[in-house]
Amino acid sequence: MNRLVRSALGVTAAALTVLAMTPSGATAADSPYDVLVFSKTAGFRHDSIAVGTQAIRDLGAANSFTVTATEDAAAFTTANLAQYEAVVFLNTTGDVLNDTQQTAFESYIRGGGGYVGVHAAADTEYSWPFYGQLVGAWFASHPAIQQATTRFESRAHAATATAPQTAARTDEWYNYQTNVRSTAKVLANLDEGSYTGGGMGADHPHVWCKTLDSGRSFYTGAGHTQASYAEPLLRAQLLGGIRYAAGRTKADCRPETGYTQIFNGSTTGWSQAGPGSFTNTDATLATTGGMGMLWYSAKEYRSYSLKLDWRLLGDDNSGVFIGFPASTDPWSAVNNGYEIQIDATDAADRTTGSVYTFKSADIAARDAALNPPGEWNTYELLVEGERLQIFLNGRKINDFTNTDPVRSLQQGYIGLQNHGTGDDAQFRNIRIKELGTTPTDVTTQAELFSTVSGASAYTKAGANGGQTLGYIDPGDWSSYNGLSLTGVTSFRARVVSGGPGGSIQVRTGSQTGTVLGTIAVPNTGSWDTYANVTGALTGVPTGNQNVFLTYTGTGTGLFDLDDFTLVKGTPPTGGTGPIVGLASKCVDVAASGTADGTKIQLYTCNGTGAQTWTRNGQTWRALGKCLDVNGGGTTDGTKVQLWTCNGSAAQNWTAGANNSLVNPQSGKCLDVAGANSANGTQIQIWTCSGNDAQRWTLP
Incomplete structure (x- = not known):
């Protein structure tokens, strides 16, 4: 919220309409980068590979990236891969990389490289566990080519930002061996009622994105036919997926389950307070005039995770209000609640990601996560008691605790600001997940x-x-x-x-x-x-x-x-302290690191915070983050790491037989690799055996 009167910066309403229809979703040229398109086949060969390769070349020529196309797996060396910001697996099939090439590619991804999988990329490398984590799900079967309806459930990602809510198109529709929703952010799903031969039921993911260590992964099940590569919808998916994998656009690709939509086209339950209004087109709210507020008057929330997608069209101003009492006066939210600001050019304590005038965002983290005007961003506002954590495109950028009873976050209404004429902001896909019944902590x-x-x-x-x-x-x-x-x-x-x-x-x-x-x-x-x-x-x-x-x-x-x-509320089911195992050594966060992906190891017990674990529900937490199975993997030897707590099954642990700790998703036990008691030995998951490498004394 800042200037109540300001000149009209940004774009006009007419330009807004044009922008919303721009196929690429990009509003400014990306810095140049390089993409490797790999289409080797060791199984079925699609006759669309050449057409798909040319489509990606055309996209690159228009969008600041160069394309190298190859079917030679010898390109997968550490030195050669270092040239590319993203690697596209275009309708690959079968085992296409040898062990040395696999090692180089895994290192490339874990070190920050990008992957895009197209259609039969899911029909590739079945015996390589890392690739299964990377692509997300392997192919199982498909019916005959036919028309089906795709439902775009998330339109904040650059790959789906310009898509309609639903689209009917013709392709070969894959069924997958597993549902990827617990390990990836699903962007689109298939309506199995619109075609025959679907095998996954009501929840049939079709397009998704995810992260793996420092790397980024995007997959689309589309792209079997030659004709599909001429479709603006698929070309937008390819371009957005490549830009995301290459780090040229940001997205929240964390798994997401358990949320309830409170706006996805219908404004039932919403009320306008103060002047101005919001238009509602294509399940997108757009601000008009102000200073007012559209607030969700149907329900008061307390401890919750609120997610919403937003974008500005230029140097504009808006915000999200939380923690204010019911009122038809927008100034009640200003004076009794908190505004999470949206305006990247304002002062530090009132810029995007700040708790307006109360606490600045971590500006470096914010800048690393923020998409520019014209592109969509995703906020998560995580309210737990009086603590507010702010995530932008999946990255934590602010952590604030309220101490003012007048502004208690337990008052619980939420609202969207329409700041004033010339401040053009849009909102989509507003959803919320209530976290429990302890609102008065x-x-x-x-x-x-x-x-x-x-x-x-x-x-x-x-x-x-x-x-x-x-x-x-x-x-x-x-x-x-x-x-x-x-x-x-x-x-x-x-x-x-x-x-x-x-x-x-x-x-x-x-x-x-x-x-x-x-x-x-x-x-x-x-x-x-x-x-x-x-x-x-x-x-x-x-x-x-x-x-x-x-x-x-x-x-x-x-x-x-x-x-x-x-x-x-319910008292904790466990205490705080060390987790002691093999040779009376402790589960330890390597070098007390707090970065996502930090190694979890066995180490001599020393009483530091790196060995102080707290049970929270089915999670174990140290240094503010969770004990996590890398990539949500289920294979023997998948490493255990420290990761931002995200509620996924990869972070759940339950007590098992013989003093073991079991990850229910995989059914496997927390294990010391090789039963090696040396300091620094990697902690992993392994088939439960009852041996000493899997026995733990909990605090």
Whole structure:
């Protein structure tokens, strides 16, 4: 939200219509790049390969990329692949790469390369587990060539942004051996009622995208016939998929399940507050005039994940309001809620990804994730109690905790801003997933104490609210008056320590009151590495109470406390601490890394945050991220890594026989590779055997 009156920047409504119909979906030339088109066949050979190759050449000539076409697998060397931003598997079939070539290609993808699979690319390399993860799903069967209806369920990706909601076209329609939805973002599916021979039922993915380590993957099941490569719809898929794989456009390709649509063409349940309005065409809302707000008045939300697709047409301004009380006045949302800003050229605390005037986004992360005007972006606004995390095109760019009861995120209405004439913004595919029944959890910034003894506030980078409670020594304490304890069952704290660590004791009434629970705080790896620690509370009184935190340990400079949450509802099913296995060594995050894909290894137990795991539902978390099976793989030897928590089956773990930890999706056990007890040995999944490499002592 910023300027309430501004000149008309951007484009006119007429230009908007033209832009929406542009087949490429690109609004500015990409920086030049190179693409390798590979079409070797060791099985059925499609007569459309030459036509498809020429179509990609034509797209490249018009869209800033050069094409090298080959059927020679010798092109798959580390040095040669390094020339290309993306590799297209165009109707490949059978086993087309030898072991050395496979190794080079896997390294290329894991290191940040891009892959595009077209049609029979799913009929390729059945005996290579990595390729199965990369393409997403292997071919199973197909009926005769015929017309069918494609339903485009996500139109934020460059490959599908210009598609209609549904399209009837003729092609050869693949059935797949597995449903890719749990490991990839499905962009389009097939309506099996529109043709004969479908074998996957009501959920039949047809186009999807995903990530694998640092690499990007896009697949379309279209492209059997020669005629299909002349269709604008398929050419747009090819161009958008290549641009995504090459890193020239961004997208949220995380798996997505369990969401409910609250706008996908129908405005039932929505109300306009204040001046201006929104038009609604092709299931796309477009702002008109203002300053007003279209808000979803049908339901109030509390803890939830809100996803929506948006784009600006130029240097425009809009935003998403959350956490405001019901009102027909848009200024109520301004004054009582929070705006997640959309305006990339404004000041840091009021630019895209910021909590408007309250907290800037991580600008470097935002810039790396943001698509320019004219292209679609996806927000995820993840509200858990009073914590708000903001994701842009799948990348976390902001983490904010509310401490103002007037602006409680538990008030729960959401709205879209129409900022004013000349500020042209569009919205699509607004969906939400409610996360549970703990809406009254309250997070408190530790430095906002009522009284304190010994410790003091400390300004620190990375802290929520900009400060921690620091200089904590044994015997120090801090108090917080008037906190509601009704229904509280556990305590969660965000901490950071490069020192000896210690413990937090939770008490009521005074610093010598009854201890409700004790939470261990480890050395987190450094004074810049934050971690969450949790613990159960017992004998908790009801009503508003004065809460005292007392700090214990040995030595000085134990830890800093950033914030803490009094968690209500079902108590945690597990504690916090090390996961101990073979040779009494610990499950460890290599070098305390926090990047997605960081290796999980066996290492001598040392009490650091890299070995401090917290059970949250069926997930295990350390350093703010989850224990994850690489690529959602199910084969023996698939590595286990650290990854942003995303709710996928790759991050679920349950207790098994013989003290094992089982990933239900694969049915396989957490395992020390080769039963090797040396420091640094990779943790993986393997068929459950009951041996010592799969026995774990949990906190």
